[in-house]
Amino acid sequence: MSDEQTPEAIGEIVAACASKAKLAAPDLAGASDEAVDAAIGEMAARLHSSRAKILAANAEDVAAAEAAGMSGGLLDRLRITEQRLEEMAEQLRLLASVPHPPAQTPVRDLDGGLRLVELRKPVGVIGANYEARPNVTVDVASQLVKSRNAGVLRTGSAALKSATALVDQVIAPSLSDAGIDPDVIQLVPTPDRAAAGALVELPDLIPLVIVRGSGQTTRDLDRRAAKHGVRTLAHADGGGVLYYDAKADPARAEDLITRSLDRLGVCNRLNLLLVHRDIYDAALPGIQEALAKAGVTPSLPPHEHPLGYEWALDGDHEATVTIAPVDGLDQAVRIANQDTSGLAAAIVTEDKTAANRFITTYTGTGVFWNAPTRLLDGFKLRGVPETGINLDRVPGPRGPVTFTDLSLRQYAVLPA
Incomplete structure (x- = not known):
């Protein structure tokens, strides 16, 4: 392992991504509903205009995965086709059209001429770890933008070329065109597995991480996050x-x-x-x-x-x-x-x-x-893309998690 690939160096790469996202987060938090929806709509348009570059990058990922002996089911997850690209675009168009939840909801009147309201606030920066599913790059990024959260996305080597093309050709320019700082969505540039561990060890920068995938690796990340005070929305097993x-x-x-x-x-x-x-x-x-x-x-x-x-x-x-x-x-x-x-x-x-x-x-x-x-x-049940499926048996977002679940509740007492 070279000096550049040490766990410490990889941790610094992830932390740098998180810092950039956190600095840009206020710009997204303060963006208008119209700007947010324009950015998501533009992502749908750019999936079409940039499809040649996206499909070419994905073809490289698929060829490398086939050469490495990836199973048919995982190859199916990895592959982007013209039809799947259109399905991704349609989901984005629908997401852009979904009304935003109210930022402020009245709760009750209080004594002394006061009233209680419930405010919705973004988390700030949310991480996401996923493997050979390049479409998740767009699914999660669009959900984060709609909920006004910045994000740090990390995928493995199998899908990194596809994910990079989607961020560079679709997500970042769409945010810029809508007047939103494109730094709000960061893609970790290294496929090293140590980056997944680093992602769940930065509670001050990334307090919540969406952990997608199946099996022991996801369960291990969930436990690792808990040790560092990072909350997760984890989906380790299915069937x-x-x-x-x-x-x-x-x-x-x-x-x-x-x-x-x-x-x-x-x-x-x-x-x-x-x-x-x-x-x-x-x-x-x-x-x-x-x-x-x-x-x-x-x-x-x-x-x-x-x-x-x-x-x-x-x-x-x-x-x-x-x-x-x-x-x-x-x-x-x-x-x-x-x-x-x-x-x-x-x-x-x-x-x-x-x-x-x-x-x-x-x-x-x-x-x-x-x-x-x-x-x-999420899309089939609720009409919007999901960030993942949360299987927790405790109160909180459960089942397909969408942008409406990615917010914090704050109580405010105001003059009546």
């Missing part, structure tokens, strides 16, 4: 659950299975299929046919892995779904609550009473009736 009830319509169930597996490298895909024991044998052929349509292999009992094992993280076996019989709804919910990440679970049934009980007793982030867990996505 959707589907309970196939005894009173399910088989055609509907098989359709849901297929639609839940349109992409295999994402967290909200079908991962675990629980089938009522009374119909297990009869339903299995249809289930296997639905899986075959999606190019997926079932993992059938007896299992040599935990029921909640997340196949999206397994590059060699990501095209797999675990199937298990259960005695009924209560056992299905217990497994979903205790043996999986708690990201999302669905029930397919024509029995309204069973569906309501499933909805009432499942404690995870998203619950679905006759709908695929793939819908657990």
Whole structure:
């Protein structure tokens, strides 16, 4: 490792990015709604006008990842196509059109001719760590701008060329055109993994970090941040659950299975299929046919892995779904609550009473009736891009986190 690549040097690089973002943050905090929305709208336009450079940079990332043996699911996350570029632009256009929440909300009148109001204030600088998902660069940056927070973005080597093109060709010039200091969005220029650790160790500069990804690395960053007094919105594990009830319509169930597996490298895909024991044998052929349509292999009992094992993280076996019989709804919910990440679970049934009980007793982030867990996505659910999905089981932003969640509450007592 060269002197320039020591952990200390990398920490200085991240701190320098954070300092630049913090200095620029007041400019964004004071920007008008019109300027903020103009910047986001211009990002959408520049995704079109700069698409050749963006696609070329992404092609370099994809080629390098293929040469390194990256799995198909991760390559799918990494790749930007013309269609995905258009989807990114459409999300930005919609975000620009979403009304801004009021900066001040009346709460109540107080004695002595006073009144209490609740103010929304930006956090200041928010960090974001993500790996081979270049679209997240635009998703997070636009959410930060809409919420008037500066940001420090860090991605790994697989997506760094794509992310750099998006920042240089789309995000920074769009902010400048709207009269906002482009330094409010910083991209850490080194792919070294030490930069991720440095990002969660700067509480005075970056008090909140969005940690996206799956697996042990994300969990380790979450714990590391806690030791340094940095709050995180972390998403380490995923995997959707589907309970196939005894009173399910088989055609509907098989359709849901297929639609839940349109992409295999994402967290909200079908991962675990629980089938009522009374119909297990009869339903299995249809289930296997639905899986075959999606190019997926079932993992059938007896299992040599935990029921909640997340196949999206397994590059060699990501095209797999675990199937298990259960005695009924209560056992299905217990497994979903205790043996999986708690990201999302669905029930397919024509029995309204069973569906309501499933909805009432499942404690995870998203619950679905006759709908695929793939819908657990900020844009699909709430009409705006997300910064990530927060799985916390304590009060705070939970589920898809969008710009409305990225603010601080402040109470102000004013003359009536």
